[in-house]
Amino acid sequence: xxxxxxxxxxxxxxxxxxxxxxxxxxxxxxxxxxxxxxxxxxxxxxxxxxxxxxxxxxxxxxxxxxxxxxxxxxxxxxxxxxxxxxxxxxxxxxxxxxxxxxxxxxxxxxx
Amino acid sequence: xxxxxxxxxxxxxxxxxxxxxxxxxxxxxxxxxxxxxxxxxxxxxxxxxxxxxxxxxxxxxxxxxxxxxxxxxxxxxxxxxxxxxxxxxxxxxxxxxxxxxxxxxxxxxxxxxxxxx
Numbered sequence: 001x002x003x004x005x006x007x008x009x010x011x012x013x014x015x016x017x018x019x020x021x022x023x024x025x026x027x028x029x030x031x032x033x034x035x036x037x038x039x040x041x042x043x044x045x046x047x048x049x050x051x052x053x054x055x056x057x058x059x060x061x062x063x064x065x066x067x068x069x070x071x072x073x074x075x076x077x078x079x080x081x082x083x084x085x086x087x088x089x090x091x092x093x094x095x096x097x098x099x100x101x102x103x104x105x106x107x108x109x110x111x
Numbered sequence: 112x113x114x115x116x117x118x119x120x121x122x123x124x125x126x127x128x129x130x131x132x133x134x135x136x137x138x139x140x141x142x143x144x145x146x147x148x149x150x151x152x153x154x155x156x157x158x159x160x161x162x163x164x165x166x167x168x169x170x171x172x173x174x175x176x177x178x179x180x181x182x183x184x185x186x187x188x189x190x191x192x193x194x195x196x197x198x199x200x201x202x203x204x205x206x207x208x209x210x211x212x213x214x215x216x217x218x219x220x221x222x223x224x225x226x227x228x
Contacts, residue, residue: 044218048215098204
C-alpha cells in the first residue's frame with residue numbers, strides 16, 4: 001500500500017485557471033506538508049499543517065491554500081494559475097516532525 | 112532563517128569507489144539533519160538521518176557525520192553501485208525547538224551522483 005499518495009500525477013492547465021492537487025497518507029501521521037520543486041530541482045517548503053496549526057512559508061503567494069478535510073488528507077488549491085507556478089509539487093507527512101515521507105509528486109504545467 | 116549549502120552539485124564515481132557529499136547550515140538551532148535520495152520521476156526518499164546529539168551514524172554502506180561546531184554534515188557512501196545513481200539532498204530542521212517553523216525541512220540544492228559501471 002502506498003504510504004503517501006497524490007493525484008493527479010500530471011496536471012496541464014492554462015493560465016488563470018484554478019486547480020487542486022489531492023494528498024492522502026495512510027501512516028497515521030499528525031503533520032502534513034507541501035513542497036515545491038522547481039526546474040532546477042530545488043525543494044522548498046510551502047506549508048506545514050497539523051490539526052492545531054497551519055504554518056505558511058511567507059514567500060508563498062496567497063493564491064495557494066491548503067485544505068485539510070481530515071487528518072489523513074491535505075489538498076492544495078491554487079487560484080489564478082501563473083506560468084511561474086509550473087513545478088513539481090510534493091506532499092509529505094510526519095509523525096514526529098522529524099522523519100518525513102514524501103509522495104510521488106504532481107507535475108504541474110501551466111501554459 | 113536557516114540556509115543550507117550543499118557541495119558538489121554533480122559527482123561522478125566508478126562503481127566500487129566511495130562518494131562524499133557535504134553540507135553546511137547556518138542556524139545553530141537546527142537539530143535534525145536528514146538525507147534524501149531522489150530517483151528520476153519519484154519523490155524524495157529518506158535514506159538516513161542524524162540528530163544533533165549524535166556525531167556519526169551508519170547504516171550498511173551509508174554513513175552520516177555531523178560537526179555541530181563547524182555547522183556541517185556529510186554523507187558517505189561506500190562501495191558505490193550503479194543503483195546509487197540519483198540526486199541526493201541534505202536538509203536541516205529545528206524539530207524539537209520552539210518557534211513557528213518547527214519541522215520544516217530546509218533543503219540543500221542537491222547533488223547528482225552518477226556511478227559508472
